[in-house]
Amino acid sequence: NAGVMQNPRHLVRRRGQEARLRCSPMKGHSHVYWYRQLPEEGLKFMVYLQKENIIDESGMPKERFSAEFPKEGPSILRIQQVVRGDSAAYFCASSPQTGGSGQPQHFGDGTRLSIL
Amino acid sequence: ILNVEQSPQSLHVQEGDSTNFTCSFPSSNFYALHWYRWETAKSPEALFVMTLNGDEKKKGRISATLNTKEGYSYLYIKGSQPEDSATYLCALSQGAQKLVFGQGTRLAINP
Numbered sequence: 001n002a003g004v005m006q007n008p009r010h011l012v013r014r015r016g017q018e019a020r021l022r023c024s025p026m027k028g029h030s031h032v033y034w035y036r037q038l039p040e041e042g043l044k045f046m047v048y049l050q051k052e053n054i055i056d057e058s059g060m061p062k063e064r065f066s067a068e069f070p071k072e073g074p075s076i077l078r079i080q081q082v083v084r085g086d087s088a089a090y091f092c093a094s095s096p097q098t099g100g101s102g103q104p105q106h107f108g109d110g111t112r113l114s115i116l
Numbered sequence: 117i118l119n120v121e122q123s124p125q126s127l128h129v130q131e132g133d134s135t136n137f138t139c140s141f142p143s144s145n146f147y148a149l150h151w152y153r154w155e156t157a158k159s160p161e162a163l164f165v166m167t168l169n170g171d172e173k174k175k176g177r178i179s180a181t182l183n184t185k186e187g188y189s190y191l192y193i194k195g196s197q198p199e200d201s202a203t204y205l206c207a208l209s210q211g212a213q214k215l216v217f218g219q220g221t222r223l224a225i226n227p
Binding site for chain 2: 003004033035041042043044045048055056058059091093102103104105106107108109110
């Protein structure tokens with residue numbers, strides 16, 4: 001039973017380029033969450049999606065960042081015109097239903113994004 | 117701003133000793149409290165989800181308690197082993213959706 005799959009594990013981009021991070025949730029999970037860990041900081045919530053819907057994007061920067069979870073295929077976190085401050089580890093988690101009902105969120109191994 | 121505090125930040129324990137650490141959170145609007153173990157270069161691994169005041173959960177040598185009225189949870193490790201070395205995260209479920217994480221307690225077990 002495959003866990004949450006994220007790719008790539010490491011991504012290097014130059015300033016101004018676009019970064020696309022992919023997340024395939026666990027089988028049977030329809031809820032996806034993205035978290036970011038900046039250097040020397042803890043995990044911070046970015047966005048919560050269900051299939052074809054953004055439910056809560058209160059943690060997403062207002063500009064350059066977008067997320068989607070299409071009907072078919074993985075969830076994508078897209079960062080346009082990357083800057084050095086976007087260098088971080090980006091983690092995806094999934095759950096079969098919302099965490100407040102007693103279900104844990106299952107995490108992927110993360111994508112380490114480095115901006116040159 | 118919701119604040120989840122963990123203490124201590126780091127801890128060194130001799131192999132075989134028992135240890136515990138704390139997670140503090142605002143007691144209002146509580147939904148659930150999650151504990152995770154996070155080893156370097158791996159994904160956070162879910163340990164417990166607790167929802168009710170007075171909850172106690174156990175997994176092998178690791179257990180956790182919850183006090184929602186005073187806003188704290190304890191994680192206990194009995195008879196520490198080298199494989200217990202990791203960062204232990206607690207997170208508060210806010211609005212039954214996103215998790216608000218503490219900074220973690222980094223545990224190192226000395227053989």
